[in-house]
Amino acid sequence: MRWSHAFIPTLRDDPADAEAVSHRLLVRGGFIRQLAAGSYSMLPLGQRVRLKIIDIIRHEMDAIGGQEVVLPTLHPAEIWKKSDRYDLMGDNLFKLEDRKGVELVLGMTEEEIFAILAAELSSYRDLPQIWYQIHTKFRDEPRPKSGLLRVREFTMKDSYTLDVDRSGLDVGFDLHHAAYRRIFARMGLDTTDVQASSGAMGGTESVEFIVRSEAGEDWIVTCTACDYRANVEKAVSALAPVDDGDSEDLERFPTPGLRTIAALAEAHPDVAAPERQIKTLVYFVDGTPTLVLLRGDHELQEQKLLDATGAASVRPAHPEEIRELLGADPGSLGAVGVTGIPVIADVALEGRVNMTTGANEDDWHYRGVDVERDIDVGTWADLRAVSSGEPCVECASPLELWKGIEVGHIFKLGTKFSEAFGAYVQDEDGENRPIIMGSYGIGVERAMAAIVETSHDERGIVWPVTVAPFEVVVTVLRVDDAETMAAAEDLDRRLREAGLEVILDDRPERPGVKFADAELVGIPFRVTVGPRGLERGAVEVTVRRDMSTEEVEVGDVVERVSALVEAARADIIR
RNA sequence: CGGGCUGUGGCGCAGUUUGGUCAGCGCACCUGCUUUGGGAGCAGGGGGUCGCCGGUUCGAAUCCGGCCAGCCCGACCA
Known part of the structure; x- marks a missing residue:
């Protein structure tokens, strides 16, 4: 190739709207150009890099027995409704209509179509299968940003394992885990594999591959001493025990003007230290008002609420809604004596006594709250966000919190899609069983950006x-x-x-x-x-x-x- | 969706407060000459519906209204 004949439009100045290093350098270096928010053209150099990344992925996928296919990106909305993801994905799903008025969507991932194809399998002897593709996915991101890191149209390698039983799924999952390590290593990316939530996709075991970077949007928790590592959406930590004393009677007491955990703690240090208060949040969980209870000094991790409730979406209630529901303003809320509204409580509140919480009347609180005696908790769950420095559950050493870019995600999907689309095989006993699926993704252009984020200097990309x-x-x-x-x-x-x-x-x-x-x-x-x-x-x-x-x-x-x-x-x- | 900001040649920007003489600068581009081991110099030149629509006015990049787009923060996000 002769540079004089190549289209390599380098720029001397940084583009004004680029913030992230990878965004700046990829634009300046003539690799990409923006067309619209979250929509980029790959210029010749960008395409060369993209193809090399794809080659690495393809090579390693083939090496674990993957078979490459190409599926449509334009789908009838019907199949997304059938899998229930039409509503679950909400506005993130691109929706359109054809000239006949038929509803269509653009694929975000393609479990549906793979499950439809898998329905052609009929015997356990046909399994296992590993199918993959490398092509365009669409997501109507509420906020595309940082160049290639968060976009609306991108290339994804998505693969799916099909197995007759859990142990087969475990094998396929482990094969992917090892392949992903090789794939990222070959790209020169240093990734950390962390436990994660599988989010709206359902499924169980879930591992994300994270590249440490300030440009990332995921928060990762790792132990400074042992191997524990997890996305904050999933991470847990140990807690020092709190001395509540003996259980006492419930007592209402006046707290004029005290509206925050801190103010209450300061005014009543004897009974209302933050760790002895109950924080009451009001959320709408798929439209249902719900009280979410946490220890006073703990923060809610919303993904955990989603995971615990299986909801598609949750949002904090507005102040007016709260007043209507509980009769008090935020700052004086509590779950004592509340009926008719579901209550979900963080496990850190289990067995706690002598707690303090709002009385659902402005300027009044309860003390002496015995959580299990006085509050009708419907669900106990881990809802709390881990913070930096808390003790590791495995070894009690301090946990570290850092930001990273998610470049890959593997998880055990289960039978959700095979059941929805009738992908069953007969096992050795002639029994009809839904195929057990695993789902595995890599964002190609995001990986490209992550490489630049971690491999550059003041002169440019390395x-x-x-x-x-x-x-x-x-x-x-x-x-x-x-x-x-x-x-x-x-x-x-x-x-x-x-x-x-x-x-x-x-x-x-x-x-x-x-x-x-x-x-x-x-x-x-x-x-x-x-x-x-x-x-x-x-x-x-x-x-x-x-x-x-x-x-x-x-x-x-x-x-x-x-x-x-x-x-x-x-x-x-x- | 809430908050902040920005739209002026390919890129980076000034001009908008105070309407006219404002279509301007640097880089890039074209021609010529000189130069050539770290983003050259001189001379000449090409390129812009000033985001879009409407309004005010003798006159709008500039004032008013509406819309659109993009960026940042937050919300959200496999």
């Missing part, structure tokens, strides 16, 4: 050689000098003949421009050809990652660069 748009750039310093140009062209040809991916920068630009572009674009190795070096029969070879430079005799360049590329590959794959 692509791992396995995903770089080109492995080598041959930079010609004097295009108008026939000898220099001839030497560069010869090198370009020999490097390509050695199997390397080369771009020849033959633009009539000044050296500084070419160096800057090569570094911005992030090509791992640069061969600099100029008349000065050629007089000595030498060129320079520069390693992008550390910008180290060595002089190499022209005759040795192919061997030297090949060795560097191989070493870089080996270092990534290990």
Whole structure:
């Protein structure tokens, strides 16, 4: 490839609307262009990287026995209604109508269609199967952001395992787990696999692959000492016991003007330390008003509420709604004596006595609350958000909280879709059983952005050689000098003949421009050809990652660069 | 959906407060000459319905109304 003929529109300035590093560098480097919010064009360089990522994924998926298919992205809404995901996914699902008025949707993931195909299987002997595809998914994100990190149209590798029993599912799941580790490692991504919630998808065991980055949107909890690691949506921590004293009688007492946990604690330190208060939140859980109870010093983790209730959506009640329901304003709420409204309580409140909580009348609270005696708790669940420094449940060491980018997610889906679409097989005993599915996703462009987030410097991107748009750039310093140009062209040809991916920068630009572009674009190795070096029969070879430079005799360049590329590959794959 | 901000050549921006002389700057682009190991210099040149629609006015990038789009924070989010 000759740079002079390539479409690589690099920019000297950062685009004004780009914040995230990957967004800035991918736009500046001429990899992508934005069309609309959450909608990006892949320019030639971007597409080269994207294809390399896809090749890695495809290779590893095939290696675990995956069979590639391509399914429609345009689906009749009917099948989404059949699986119940039409409502469950809410506004995140793109919906449209055809000319006949038939409702259609654009796929977000494609369990439905895979289940429909799986319905053609009839015997346990047909299983297991691993099916996958790599194509476009759509999500009507409420807020696309950060370039490729959160978009509305993107490429996903989604795969599905089909098994007759749990142990088969476990095997398929573990195969994916191992394949994902290899996939991300080969891209040069350092991922942490964490326990996660499977969210609206249902399912049980769920593991996310997270790249540590400030640009990420997921909060991850890891233990500073042991192996415990989980998404905050799922993470738990140990709690120091609280001394409540002996159970006492319920007593109403005046608390004029006290509306917050902190204010109440300050005014009544004897009975209302935050950890001895009950925080009462009012939520609408799929439209049903519900009281959510937590310890005074704990925060609600909404995903846990979703998981505990199986609801599609939850939202905090508005102040007016709260007054109508409980007769008091936030700040004086409690669940004591409340009937007719479901109560869900965090497990940290189990067995607690002598607690303090609002009395559902402004300026009044209860003390001496025995949670199990005085409150009609319908459901106990883990609802609390873990905070930094709390003790690990496994080893009691402090937990650490950090931000990351979710690049992959694997989980055990179960039989939800096979039951909905009649995907049953007969087992050895002639018994009809729903196929057990697993579901596994990787966001291709998000992985691309995550690589840039974690591999760049002040000059630009530093692509791992396995995903770089080109492995080598041959930079010609004097295009108008026939000898220099001839030497560069010869090198370009020999490097390509050695199997390397080369771009020849033959633009009539000044050296500084070419160096800057090569570094911005992030090509791992640069061969600099100029008349000065050629007089000595030498060129320079520069390693992008550390910008180290060595002089190499022209005759040795192919061997030297090949060795560097191989070493870089080996270092990534290990 | 709530809050904040922004829309002016390909990119980055000034101009809007105080309507006219405001279509302007830097980069990029084209031509020529010089230059050539870290984003060159000189000279000449091309390119913009000032987001869209409507209104006010003799006159609107500028004032008013409506709409649209994008960014950031929050809510939400496999």
